Amino acid sequence: MGATEMNKEQFQRSIAGNRPVLVEFWAPWCGYCRRLGPAYEKIAQEYGDRLIAAKVNVDEEGQLAEAEGVETIPTLILYRDGKALDTVVNPDSKAAIDRFIQKALTV
Amino acid sequence: MGQSHIYDMIVIGGGPGGYTAALYAARAGLDVLVLEKLSAGGQMALTGEIDNYPGYENGIDGFTLGERMQRQAERFGARTEYAQVERADLVSSPKVLETSEGPYYGKTVVLATGAGHRELGVENEEALTGRGVAYCAACDGMRYKGRTVVVVGGGNSAVADALALSRIARKVILVHRRDTLRASKVYHEPLRKAGNIAFCWNKTVTELLHEQTVTGVRLKDVNTGEETVVACDGVFISVGRKPATELVQGQLELDRSGYIAADETTRTSLPGVYAVGDVRTKLVRQVVTAVADGAAAVHMAEEYLAGGV
Numbered sequence: 001m002g003a004t005e006m007n008k009e010q011f012q013r014s015i016a017g018n019r020p021v022l023v024e025f026w027a028p029w030c031g032y033c034r035r036l037g038p039a040y041e042k043i044a045q046e047y048g049d050r051l052i053a054a055k056v057n058v059d060e061e062g063q064l065a066e067a068e069g070v071e072t073i074p075t076l077i078l079y080r081d082g083k084a085l086d087t088v089v090n091p092d093s094k095a096a097i098d099r100f101i102q103k104a105l106t107v
Numbered sequence: 108m109g110q111s112h113i114y115d116m117i118v119i120g121g122g123p124g125g126y127t128a129a130l131y132a133a134r135a136g137l138d139v140l141v142l143e144k145l146s147a148g149g150q151m152a153l154t155g156e157i158d159n160y161p162g163y164e165n166g167i168d169g170f171t172l173g174e175r176m177q178r179q180a181e182r183f184g185a186r187t188e189y190a191q192v193e194r195a196d197l198v199s200s201p202k203v204l205e206t207s208e209g210p211y212y213g214k215t216v217v218l219a220t221g222a223g224h225r226e227l228g229v230e231n232e233e234a235l236t237g238r239g240v241a242y243c244a245a246c247d248g249m250r251y252k253g254r255t256v257v258v259v260g261g262g263n264s265a266v267a268d269a270l271a272l273s274r275i276a277r278k279v280i281l282v283h284r285r286d287t288l289r290a291s292k293v294y295h296e297p298l299r300k301a302g303n304i305a306f307c308w309n310k311t312v313t314e315l316l317h318e319q320t321v322t323g324v325r326l327k328d329v330n331t332g333e334e335t336v337v338a339c340d341g342v343f344i345s346v347g348r349k350p351a352t353e354l355v356q357g358q359l360e361l362d363r364s365g366y367i368a369a370d371e372t373t374r375t376s377l378p379g380v381y382a383v384g385d386v387r388t389k390l391v392r393q394v395v396t397a398v399a400d401g402a403a404a405v406h407m408a409e410e411y412l413a414g415g416v
Contacts, residue, residue, distance in 0.1 A: 095207035
């Protein structure tokens with residue numbers, strides 16, 4: 001399954017659940033976000049059994065992005081039990097996202 | 108396909124040079140794999156609009172062009188793996204590429220790792236890229252029509268950027284950390300004649316001033332330490348390029364500027380290893396010259412695989 005676009009309510013329900021949630025904060029005008037797209041979809045497929053991969057459009061969910069402390073995009077945040085475990089800004093390879101997830105989930 | 112499989116050709120990097128090599132290889136019946144760390148397109152994936160790639164009379168955005176090149180190569184059987192190459196043994200037979208997704212083996216390797224701009228190294232530089240910070244006057248200059256821009260650097264490309272921008276922008280301010288230009292003499296007269304280019308000698312940029320986009324730069328005099336603020340709408344950083352050659356250092360001959368030494372045959376100092384696009388020694392680094400290299404590399408690789416050179 002690919003990454004799911006979420007609004008504020010879906011996001012809040014999702015991170016309160018019992019699976020870790022990876023969220024990409026992005027916007028349609030952001031070139032770096034677009035470049036991340038194919039690798040992020042691949043991540044969503046590969047980790048589909050372990051976590052939920054989501055996307056939040058900061059243009060539509062500005063309040064949420066601000067509340068989550070997102071200042072630059074793309075920002076990836078991994079949540080578990082309703083809390084943010086770790087954040088990475090503009091990872092430059094799929095391998096960097098892999099490392100980020102593995103490190104955050106083993107803590 | 109198991110990873111012990113030996114490909115005819117492995118291409119490192121999915122920019123225009125890499126995917127053109129993959130396209131030509133696949134069409135020639137070679138078994139070819141592209142290793143790309145993030146997404147197709149390379150440097151052009153971040154270029155908003157490409158107006159000098161023939162065939163797209165209304166321009167095309169770089170990301171889309173990259174995806175199309177990928178799909179075109181894949182249509183003929185090329186494969187893509189999202190993998191970061193960590194080590195390369197280009198001497199052994201087959202050649203071995205250790206990646207984040209495990210090892211891959213190839214009879215030939217095409218290095219299409221590209222080059223990047225050298226960064227200035229000031230705070231918020233990356234965050235403001237595309238929001239007033241730019242690295243390519245030919246790409247982003249048009250946005251600053253009638254406005255004021257700062258160009259940082261003193262070499263040929265900085266001066267060429269300043270001249271190109273002087274024809275678009277209202278005012279260009281060239282900031283250089285020395286008191287003379289490193290750029291060749293042929294540029295000096297046109298710079299004076301332009302009429303709207305001002306010079307800030309012996310200054311370095313210490314801060315990018317911004318709101319949503321860049322509003323100015325803070326400069327520091329390298330001799331006196333005195334600080335000044337210059338208001339501007341954009342900053343073009345032209346302090347050099349750096350080819351992505353970390354992977355092959357010590358294995359391949361590089362030229363004096365650090366690019367992989369290879370002529371238009373794309374052959375490197377190692378048999379069966381080719382360098383295409385911006386990472387190779389060349390005069391003009393453009394999408395069109397990168398794709399040309401891709402075709403040349405496959406031609407040479409076919410000869411090599413057939414037992415020739």
